[in-house]
Amino acid sequence: MLELDSVSVRYGHVEALNAVSIRLAEGAILAILGANGAGKTSLLRAILGLNEATGSIRFGDKDIGELATFERVRLGIALVPEGRRLFPAFTVEENLRIATVSRKDSSAIASDIEEVCAMFPVLRRRYRQAAQTLSGGEGQMLAIARALLSRPRLLLLDEPSVGLMPTAVAETFRAIAQISRRKCLTVLVVEQNARKALAIADHAAVLELGRLVLEGDAAAVAADGRVKEAYLGG
Amino acid sequence: MGIWSIVALGLNIITGYAGQFNLGIGVYMGTGAYAAALLTTGAGLGFWLALPCALAAAGAMGFVTGLPALRVREDALAVLTIGLVFVFESLLIYLPWFGGPVGIGRIPAAALSGSALGKNGYLALVLTALLFVIALTLYLKRAWIGLAWAGIRENELAADVIGVHPARFKLYAFTIGASFAGLGGVLYAHFIRYITPYDFGFLTSIYVLTMIVFGGIGTIRGAVLGACVLTFLPELFRFVQDYRNLIYGGTLIGLMLYEPRGLLGDGSFVWRRLTTRWHRLRTAIAGHKAAPSGKPALAAAAPGVQKGNVGAPPTGAQESLLQTRDLSRGFGGLLALNAVSIEVFPREIFGVIGPNGAGKTTLFNLLSGTLPCSGGGIRFKGSRINGLPPHRIAGLGIGRTFQIVRPFGELSVMDNVLAGIGSRHCGRLVDALAPRGRSAYRAEARAILARTDLGAYERETAANLPLGLLRRLEIARALGLSPDLILLDESFSGLSHAEARSLLDLIRSLRAEGMTIILIEHNMRITMELCDRIAVLDRGAKIAEGTPREIQNDAAVIAAYLGAEAHA
């Protein structure tokens, strides 16, 4: 479904991502772990075309390297950005609707909104409130719902656990796993909270200083000594 | 031409060096010109007497206009300075003392010992003044004040945190730059001998800005080149006179599109070619010299990492070094930090951990003065420090690093470290004007670079370094302050195994020398190994505090952060 081949990203003289190659099969959940500054966010941004990346990126069978961000999104990639990036002045409703503006099938939009509200009841409760008044956890729900509303085939999540209470984190990851199963969605989660991410993932990879240093089944990666030491509290 | 160069150099100081965008340089030039004109025509003072007075007036104007400029950020600053020019021009036109729109005429020529200076004499005068200004600018650039300015320009927050008083240095820039421009104004007035308010308006200011942008912003050569070229061209091509504005405008646009650093700016195409040729020429002439980078100071110079006592936590019954009491920070309904009280003892390595968003960096921001607190207090070495600005706190002995590195990108590694050292010694203006080539300071900087294993990179431009080295550079810079307490924000993040080990050793050696360290970390193993005591934050509140062992076994911490699997 998603194929990265030797993707590199430089900011000025700093190499944020160094010849990273990843393959992600349809319907699978891939967790990417790494410390701050390891290149995780750069990876997601490269997939969406938000930075200057070299190397090839294929989605489905298409090479999307030349496409603009919005075109890639319309092909079926959705992002839940780090820190949510909700539109603060918009209400919950508006934040949901803005995700549907480029959809052609207006009839299905209403039922989709119903569906995400059923999945995340808190959205219904705060429907007309401005997004900036939501708590961290609620905002996260909104961000995920928003991403789902574009009916993506690939869902990217950038550090969904940041700033959330443990219960909210648990809820978030539960929702991700559920959504992935139900909709046969391919998911790529980038996380610092290794434990939670590994628990729901099928595969995992570790980024360090822009390079991919470990890759494999989630269970295998979780059991790896180095990973345990560095990311799981030893 | 010379006159315009002088004015351009003035703008260079304000905008090029200190990074404060000023689109109203005409104000200062005009102040100088009008002051001199009024003094010589109205009050009958001689040229040489009027000159210093006019300079003082221009400088004062720079100071006064600098004050509001302190409060605004980039875009607003540009607009503000535009506004100032128009107000100034208006005042000149409407207030009767200034001669109204007709201006002041019949300004006497400058005279030297009785007889008026002829054309050649005046030229000599202007050239002398120009050389003087160039020399002064060069000197300032090399002095501490130049470094402070560069720091503010590169990253104001980082400069603040290592003790550079941003407001004060910005005002210095304004005042000095304005004086230069005023000098240009005085010379202009006595050259043309007839000035009107329209001579110093917005268009003039833009011409000067074009000059330094054209030549290369932030460089002396750029300012001079720009001034010369842009005043010379119209003279050369008479027909161009008609299209002058068009060419000015087009030049600006073209430059911004293709070479925003200016023709001779650092890094521009032309300048790089020139400098590489120059280097080749030099090495060819001088024969082969060893590459002049600092000695790789690696294992040799690293001061003894004492294995003996480093792991020992301080013995009890000590006065705490740092103490927070019910520290809070919040806005709206959101409490980033909620009544956090911690106590850190001298020579302790104190860890702060917690999930992302728990408030750890906010805590550091409050401790270093970068953010004000909404409640509670902080005591350092016995006195209250909450509410103090960052440069004061730095002066008291607290240094910090940032989670997202903030190096002074365009400066060399050596300069980055010198900045920290400099602020310790050069708070007052007098000291700030001292040259920084002083060997004592450089030696100190070298020592710090050696300890942080950066000796090999002494001359490297900071922006070229990879993340791992940048983290060490931040620590080195903070060390320049000779702090008693150092706050490390995720310094281990992004380091390789080997780098992490050497950083570990460095921290231990710092403690052995008497420093206290508070660090924020996500890497559990390192935290547990390194710290004497740890505080755990979650959602803004402290949920646990104790030794690593205690923390690892604390149920609440495990639930929130470490995860369900218990560790031995």
Place this chain on the structure above:
Amino acid sequence: MTLNLLLQQLINAMELGSIYAMIAVGLALVYGVLRILHVAQAGVYAAGAFIGLFLYQEIGSFPVSLVGAMLLAGALGMLIERFVYRPMLPRPRIVALIASVGLLICFSDIFRIIAGPNQLAFELPSLRGSYEFAGLVISRIDAVILIGTAGIFVLLWVLLQKTRLGFEIRAAAQDLEAAAVMGIDVRRCVRWIFFISSAIAAFGGVMVGVLYNAVYPDMGDMIAYKGLALIVIGGFGSLLGTVLASFLLAAAETVLTTYTAVPLSREGVAMLFLVLLVLIRPQGLLGRA
């Protein structure tokens, strides 16, 4: 001061405020999305006046000339975005500001070269004369300006609040990148924004040309800097604040220059306002801190 006189001044102030608002709103739109101070907007404003005059002289119908000027100016704005600003987006914003100033200077000179340095007359016989209204005299021109700008603002409001494009623009103004991530074609939004603000500016230019019966190369200059002052005073990016600031400024100018002996030109008043406001409230009237 008779009531009549006062009301007359009120109308003048409102008219002035409307013109300012036209320009300033365009600037605010551009700034809100791109964070660029589009000084060259004033060049487009003047271009609108020139184009309008030229079209009127050729075609003879004012409404057609007006619309034509707006459309052409809109196209001009889009060209500026495409070839001058877009390449500069990754650079520090001062670069765009300097380029914009350069552009403005170029515009003035181009007008001077093409149409000569003198004022051109923009006579509209159909708009001469006035209406009597409860003892109050409103010239036709004033009425057209007031109604026209009101109409434009209403249209703008409808566009922003009720259309899909407006929705996208409002999202882009809050977070350009997040909007792209939502699948919004932000390049298209930006193009439209430039078209709209340029067209509005042209409207202002034509109207001012007719009002003062003068079209000349430098007519954009003061407007440019006042416009900047207005978006700062109004609060960067806040459209409502900008409109408010425009009217306040117009009122201040009218009052101060007619009734007091302040030693400032009208421009000086604007700038003084700016300086004072920045000192007291750096985030502007309705800006977010």
